[in-house]
Amino acid sequence: MNSTLVVFYSYSGTCRRAAQLLASHCGWPLAEIRDARPRAGFMGDLRCVLDSMLRRRPAIRYEGAAPADFDAVVIVSPIWAYQMAGPMRTFLAENAGRLRRLAQVTVMNAAGASNAVGEATRLLQRAPVLTAEFLTREIQDGSGTTRLLAFGEALASASGTQAPPHRALTEADISQPITH
Numbered sequence: 001m002n003s004t005l006v007v008f009y010s011y012s013g014t015c016r017r018a019a020q021l022l023a024s025h026c027g028w029p030l031a032e033i034r035d036a037r038p039r040a041g042f043m044g045d046l047r048c049v050l051d052s053m054l055r056r057r058p059a060i061r062y063e064g065a066a067p068a069d070f071d072a073v074v075i076v077s078p079i080w081a082y083q084m085a086g087p088m089r090t091f092l093a094e095n096a097g098r099l100r101r102l103a104q105v106t107v108m109n110a111a112g113a114s115n116a117v118g119e120a121t122r123l124l125q126r127a128p129v130l131t132a133e134f135l136t137r138e139i140q141d142g143s144g145t146t147r148l149l150a151f152g153e154a155l156a157s158a159s160g161t162q163a164p165p166h167r168a169l170t171e172a173d174i175s176q177p178i179t180h
């Protein structure tokens with residue numbers, strides 16, 4: 001088995017975009033974590049903050065491929081109130097025993113990625129094999145794309161899978177609109 005799955009959670013579209021870029025560049029399948037109880041507006045934001053402050057594990061819906069079927073899983077998620085977004089906490093807690101090798105991508109405005117890596121390490125009882133953090137701006141304006149794709153290639157090399165062929169980024173990669 002030599003395969004990698006990209007699993008993302010996104011509230012406002014940035015992590016979705018990062019995960020789509022990574023998965024399409026590396027030819028990896030993509031799976032989304034959704035809130036069982038959707039969030040929106042002020043109350044949605046408040047729930048995000050409370051989930052972080054109280055380290056809650058909000059109910060999620062996950063209909064992607066089984067993580068246990070993959071050699072490696074890359075998680076992509078935002079930071080809320082200096083912590084890993086609650087739905088990704090739930091996913092990791094529910095799948096800790098099924099994740100062979102975990103790589104972690106964090107997207108944030110300014111700070112909190114190290115806490116998210118620390119939490120993933122505690123939940124899995126081992127450190128992710130590779131981590132990378134990006135600012136929201138780097139994903140949105142494309143300035144982080146090269147580094148994101150290099151992350152994918154490094155993981156592919158470390159996994160013993162063939163690194164994806166280099167291809168020139170198209171305008172569509174850079175300016176793909178963020179969907180909410």
Ligand SMILES: Cc1cc2nc3c(=O)[nH]c(=O)nc-3n(C[C@H](O)[C@H](O)[C@H](O)COP(=O)(O)O)c2cc1C
Nearest residue numbers: 010011012013014015078079081082108109110111
């Ligand atoms: C409720 C809330 C709390 C946030 N807290 C932080 C934070 O503590 N540190 C930070 O750098 N960014 C914080 N952010 C910004 C998000 O991490 C950032 O916008 C990220 O790109 C969002 O990803 P998404 O669009 O995939 O949901 C917060 C965003 C929200 C909605």
